[in-house]
Structures are given as structure tokens and as C-alpha cells.
Amino acid sequence: MSDAMSKPRAARIAINAGLLLFLCLYALIVLIQPNYLEPGLFMNFLRRAAPLVILAAGQLYVILTGGFDLSVGAVVTFTVTAAALLTNGDPDATWPVIALLYLMGAGIGLFNGLVVAFLKVPSIIATLGTMLWLNGLALAWSGGAARGDLPENFRNLGRFQWRDVALVGTLPMAVLVLVAVLALLWWGVHGIGYGRRALAVGDNPRAAELAGIPVGRTRITAFVISALAAVTAGILLGGFSGVSVNAGVGLELQSIAACVIGGAMLLGGRGTIWCAVWGALSLFALFTLLNLLGLPQALRDSIQGLILIVAVGLTAWRSRARN
Amino acid sequence: MMADRTLPRLSVAMVLLLISVTIFAVTAIATGETAQFSLQGVTGLLQRMVALGLVAIGQTFVILVASIDLSVAAVISGTAVLASWLMGGDPAMIVPAVALCLGFALAVGLVNGALVAFAGINPLIATLGTGLILQGVLSASYGSLGGAVAPVFQQLAYGSLFGIPWSVLALFGLALTMGGLLNRSVLGARIFAVGGNPDGARLAGIRTGRVILTAHVICSLFAGLAGLYLAARVQSGTPWLGRDGIYDLESIAVTVIGGTLLAGGKGGVAGTLAGVFLFASLDASFNMLGIDAFLKQVLRGFVIIAAVAVHAVRGRGHVA
Numbered sequence: 001m002s003d004a005m006s007k008p009r010a011a012r013i014a015i016n017a018g019l020l021l022f023l024c025l026y027a028l029i030v031l032i033q034p035n036y037l038e039p040g041l042f043m044n045f046l047r048r049a050a051p052l053v054i055l056a057a058g059q060l061y062v063i064l065t066g067g068f069d070l071s072v073g074a075v076v077t078f079t080v081t082a083a084a085l086l087t088n089g090d091p092d093a094t095w096p097v098i099a100l101l102y103l104m105g106a107g108i109g110l111f112n113g114l115v116v117a118f119l120k121v122p123s124i125i126a127t128l129g130t131m132l133w134l135n136g137l138a139l140a141w142s143g144g145a146a147r148g149d150l151p152e153n154f155r156n157l158g159r160f161q162w163r164d165v166a167l168v169g170t171l172p173m174a175v176l177v178l179v180a181v182l183a184l185l186w187w188g189v190h191g192i193g194y195g196r197r198a199l200a201v202g203d204n205p206r207a208a209e210l211a212g213i214p215v216g217r218t219r220i221t222a223f224v225i226s227a228l229a230a231v232t233a234g235i236l237l238g239g240f241s242g243v244s245v246n247a248g249v250g251l252e253l254q255s256i257a258a259c260v261i262g263g264a265m266l267l268g269g270r271g272t273i274w275c276a277v278w279g280a281l282s283l284f285a286l287f288t289l290l291n292l293l294g295l296p297q298a299l300r301d302s303i304q305g306l307i308l309i310v311a312v313g314l315t316a317w318r319s320r321a322r323n
Numbered sequence: 324m325m326a327d328r329t330l331p332r333l334s335v336a337m338v339l340l341l342i343s344v345t346i347f348a349v350t351a352i353a354t355g356e357t358a359q360f361s362l363q364g365v366t367g368l369l370q371r372m373v374a375l376g377l378v379a380i381g382q383t384f385v386i387l388v389a390s391i392d393l394s395v396a397a398v399i400s401g402t403a404v405l406a407s408w409l410m411g412g413d414p415a416m417i418v419p420a421v422a423l424c425l426g427f428a429l430a431v432g433l434v435n436g437a438l439v440a441f442a443g444i445n446p447l448i449a450t451l452g453t454g455l456i457l458q459g460v461l462s463a464s465y466g467s468l469g470g471a472v473a474p475v476f477q478q479l480a481y482g483s484l485f486g487i488p489w490s491v492l493a494l495f496g497l498a499l500t501m502g503g504l505l506n507r508s509v510l511g512a513r514i515f516a517v518g519g520n521p522d523g524a525r526l527a528g529i530r531t532g533r534v535i536l537t538a539h540v541i542c543s544l545f546a547g548l549a550g551l552y553l554a555a556r557v558q559s560g561t562p563w564l565g566r567d568g569i570y571d572l573e574s575i576a577v578t579v580i581g582g583t584l585l586a587g588g589k590g591g592v593a594g595t596l597a598g599v600f601l602f603a604s605l606d607a608s609f610n611m612l613g614i615d616a617f618l619k620q621v622l623r624g625f626v627i628i629a630a631v632a633v634h635a636v637r638g639r640g641h642v643a
Binding site: 068115116118120121124125126129131135137139140253256267297298299301303304316317 | 438442443444445447448449451452453454455456457458459460461462463465572575576579585615616617618619620621622623624625626627628631632635636642
């Protein structure tokens with residue numbers, strides 16, 4: 001049991017690192033653009049960061065069990081294109097289509113999970129395959145270019161804001177969605193036994209199995225949750241960026257990077273939902289900062305890569321120093 | 324052929340080879356494209372293997388030591404851009420340009436290897452990071468690094484010996500060399516030892532860090548070779564050459580399809596090449612059947628999963 005006792009402590013230190021990084025980056029943003037301190041602009045920041053945070057929180061479930069989900073970007077693309085083609089601008093179709101999208105998401109997650117758990121294909125390969133076929137499907141369905149139209153009430157999920165709200169000024173609907181989804185995902189990891197089972201599976205699947213944990217079911221659940229989170233992110237992204245066949249490009253690696261920056265351990269064994277939240281917010285704050293600095297789009301990749309290596313290098317160095 | 328250790332490895336390669344040949348032959352006969360069986364058709368098929376084959380040979384080495392390299396796509400683009408910029412169409416610059424390109428690839432390999440082996444950074448993150456850094460610099464400098472390779476250099480992609488393209492000969496020559504290196508040299512034995520059981524290897528006196536570093540250098544150098552080949556083919560490299568070809572993820576996919584374990588310690592070059600051959604025959608078959616690009620991608624995704632599932636499903640342990 002001593003191992004279980006030391007785990008929360010390690011996790012707490014990791015949380016602080018991710019939160020610290022986010023606060024530092026946000027402070028730099030405020031130095032350049034002081035009005036980012038206003039609640040309204042902060043709410044707007046959260047609104048734009050919401051899809052990445054939700055994706056990262058879903059990805060965290062898979063990372064906890066020791067895997068990766070490379071298909072989340074393709075799920076986002078597929079969600080956006082499918083929503084546009086299925087609703088085609090008809091506001092009455094919004095809710096049935098959203099229900100259908102979640103059903104598709106669950107199916108995709110189930111597919112990934114079954115392939116990993118029963119066909120024993122490593123998740124990096126299984127979800128890479130899904131990424132390819134899903135992207136191909138989205139392209140084949142839409143004919144390779146953005147087609148169809150999203151109705152107003154669909155788009156509002158991503159871009160509607162209530163004005164003159166007490167305390168925060170404006171309140172975007174996306175932030176409400178973000179809070180609700182995070183509460184749900186927090187509960188999934190920390191509120192019920194699932195999180196501990198996932199950690200055990202990620203840490204040592206054989207030991208977990210001997211301890212009576214349903215390894216396959218735990219893994220499949222993680223992939224389903226990750227895909228459902230990706231559908232949510234896709235709905236929000238479609239709302240404020242519109243329809244595009246490139247909507248999800250690069251998001252899979254960003255969501256993994258976010259979890260790792262926040263202190264989650266790849267290949268499982270350590271992590272909390274806050275790793276995903278602070279990591280994703282840090283990453284998004286970094287993007288915002290680079291944007292404000294007016295750096296060429298291309299160099300942002302470079303700085304993101306550098307931050308990634310430094311953040312993980314520091315974690316590795318600290319954990320070695322502690323041992 | 325050799326000790327029994329190589330036997331199961333060869334069988335994965337053989338099975339893939341037979342399946343690929345069957346797919347190719349059946350499609351060619353069914354679509355009436357019997358010209359595909361001529362020397363030209365077959366060498367055309369083999370030439371499809373060159374770029375991915377070179378990258379995948381390198382990727383096999385890093386995966387064997389239980390590492391992974393996501394930066395190969397950026398290295399490919401980098402060497403292709405550097406080669407066309409440095410040569411600027413001048414045949415006299417071929418040797419210095421090739422040397423500098425390989426030097427660049429070597430440097431990336433050293434950085435990757437050092438980050439993974441000595442800084443203890445997860446290889447996925449380390450090489451994703453170096454790949455992003457390179458990709459950003461490349462894209463930002465696009466426009467200022469123009470130029471084209473020397474016309475003579477293009478012989479590398481378009482020239483041939485007795486009807487067999489130089490590039491195909493080079494691929495198989497290098498594959499044989501690297502396969503021999505893995506199976507018959509001390510370095511090869513150390514690579515299998517480090518990948519199979521790093522702690523055991525360390526206790527046996529192997530400097531595991533150096534072995535991992537060497538594997539990363541080999542991988543980057545092979546990505547550099549692929550970049551040079553692609554530069555010769557397209558004449559003037561672009562910063563997106565590697566990324567658009569998805570060489571990073573596809574090289575990992577073919578390596579795993581070829582029977583190399585992602586956990587390291589088991590696998591080899593023969594299986595990887597057979598995996599590349601499967602991809603090439605499928606591509607050629609899809610073209611003969613006139614399947615459109617999007618559907619091709621869908622099928623490719625399922626093939627990757629199915630090809631790995633076929634031999635992974637028999638494993639008794641858990642995978643993540």
C-alpha cells in the first residue's frame with residue numbers, strides 16, 4: 001500500500017508544475033496585452049482553448065491506461081464534416097445530428113478499443129490506422145473540400161456568449177460546456193474506481209489482471225471516452241471556426257503533448273485530470289503568446305517543440321534527482 | 324538459413340511477400356494489365372519501395388532498441404531542401420552537398436539519441452519535439468532556400484543498370500548490409516540485447532546509452548538518404564516533402580507489420596522490407612483498379628490494422 005500512498009504526492013507535484021507553467025505564460029501574455037486580465041478576455045481565451053482542453057482530458061484516459069489515441073484529430077475532422085453534411089443548414093436537424101455524432105464517436109472508440117484489447121494491436125498502430133481510414137472517409141464523403149453548412153443553433157454551441165453576466169462580464173456557452181465536460185471527466189478519473197483501475201492497467205497490465213481488474217474493458221472504456229471527448233471538441237470547433245476538412249489536423253499530437261507537459265506519464269502509471277487541463281491551457285497560452293508576438297506561423301512549431309522537450313526533460317531530470 | 328533465431332523472423336517476411344505477390348498478380352490479371360509482369364512493370368513496383376524502404380530500415384533500428392523516431396519526416400524534408408539549395412544545379416557541388424546533408428542528418432540523430440538515452444526523455448516526445456523544431460525552421464525559411472539539384476544527380480532516381488534502377492539496387496544493397504550488421508555483428512547483438520532487456524544488457528557490461536544513440540544516428544542517416552533520393556526525384560525539395568508522405572507514421576507501421584516488436588528486442592530488416600513491399604503492391608493494385616485517392620487512404624488504414632493484428636493476435640501478453 002505504500003506505493004498507493006506515495007502516488008498522490010507525486011501527482012500533486014506534477015500538477016503544480018503544469019499550473020505554474022500556465023501562470024507564467026499567461027503572465028507574459030498580460031505583460032504584452034494587459035487587457036487579457038479582464039474577465040471578458042479571459043473567458044474568450046477559455047472559449048478558444050476549450051476544444052484542446054477537452055481533447056486532452058479525453059486523451060488522458062487513454063494515456064493513463066498506457067496507450068495513445070492518434071485518431072482524435074481525425075474524429076474532430078470527421079465530426080465537423082459530418083455535421084455540416086448531415087444538417088446542411090437545417091436548424092431542426094441539429095439535435096438529432098448531434099446525437100448521431102456521439103453515436104458515431106462511441107462506435108469509433110469502441111473499434112479502437114476492441115482492436116487494442118482483443119486483436120492486441122499496439123494502440124499507436126491501431127489508432128494510426130483509424131486516423132487514416134477516418135480521414136479518408138471524411139474526404140471521400142465531402143469530396144475533398146468543405147461542403148454543407150452548419151445551422152445557427154449548432155454553431156452557437158461554440159460561439160454564443162451571454163453578455164452582462166455578473167462577475168465575468170461575458171459568458172461563452174463553450175466555457176459552460178468545458179466546465180460540464182471536465183466535471184464529468186474528473187468524476188470519471190477521481191470520483192469512481194475507474195481512475196485507479198486505469199492507473200493499475202497502465203502501470204502493469206499483468207498485475208492488474210491478476211488483481212481481478214477487467215483489463216480489456218478498462219482499455220475499451222478509455223478509447224470510447226477519448227473519442228466522445230473528440231466529438232465534443234469537434235462540435236465546439238465547428239461552431240467557431242466553421243467547416244473545414246483540416247479542422248483536426250495536428251490535434252492528436254497537441255493533445256498528447258498537453259497531457260505530457262502537464263505531468264502525465266506516457267505509457268501509463270501516473271497522471272490526473274489536472275495534468276490534461278493545465279497542460280492544454282499552457283499549450284494554448286503559448287500559442288496565444290506567439291501569436292501576440294507576431295512570430296511567423298512556422299516558427300510556432302519550433303517553439304512548441306522546444307517547450308515540449310524542455311518540459312519533459314525537466315520532469316525526467318527531477319524524477320531522477322528524487323530517486 | 325542460419326540459427327533458429329532467424330527462422331520465425333523470415334517466416335513473417337515470407338508470408339508478407341507471398342501475400343503481396345498474390346495481391347499484385349491477381350489484380351494485374353483481373354484488370355488485364357499483364358504488362359505489369361514485364362521487367363519494367365516489376366522494377367516500377369520495386370521503385371515504389373525506395374523512399375519508404377530507406378526510412379523504414381532506419382526506423383527498424385530504433386524500434387529494435389525500444390525507441391521510436393517521429394522526426395524522420397522532418398529530416399527527409401530537411402535533407403531534400405538542403406540538397407537542392409546547396410547544389411543549385413551545379414554538378415561540382417554534388418559531393419559537398421551530399422556530405423553536408425548527411426552531416427545534418429547525423430547531427431539530428433545525435434541530438435535525438437542524446438535526448439532519449441542520456442536525458443531520459445520519452446522517445447516519442449523527444450523526437451516529436453526535434454521534428455517540430457526542424458519543421459518550423461524549414462517552413463519559415465521556405466523561399467530563401469530555393470534551388471534545384473544537379474541534373475546528373477537525378478540519375479540516382481531515374482538512371483538504371485541493366486534495366487534495374489540504381490535506387491532499387493541501392494535499397495536492396497543497403498538492406499542486405501544492415502541485415503548483416505544486425506545478425507552478424509557485435510553491434511547487432513547489442514541492439515537486440517538492449518531492446519530485449521535493457522537492465523540485463525547493462526549488467527552484462529553493455530553501454531546501453533551508446534547503443535541507443537547509435538541506433539538513432541543510423542535511423543536519421545537513412546532518413547537523410549531517403550531525403551536525397553526524393554530530392555533527386557522531384558528535383559527541388561520542399562519543406563513538406565516528408566510530412567506529406569507521412570513517412571514518420573508509415574515507417575513505424577511497416578516496421579511493426581514486418582514483425583518488429585514496438586517493445587524492442589525482436590524483429591529485423593527482412594520483415595520491414597516485406598512490409599514495405601506489401602504497401603507498394605497494394606498501392607500499385609489500387610492504381611490498377613482505379614480506386615480514388617480517398618478510398619485508397621481508407622483501405623490503407625484498415626490494412627495497417629489487419630496486417631499487424633494477424634500476428635499480434637496470437638500474442639498472450641497485453642499490449643498498450
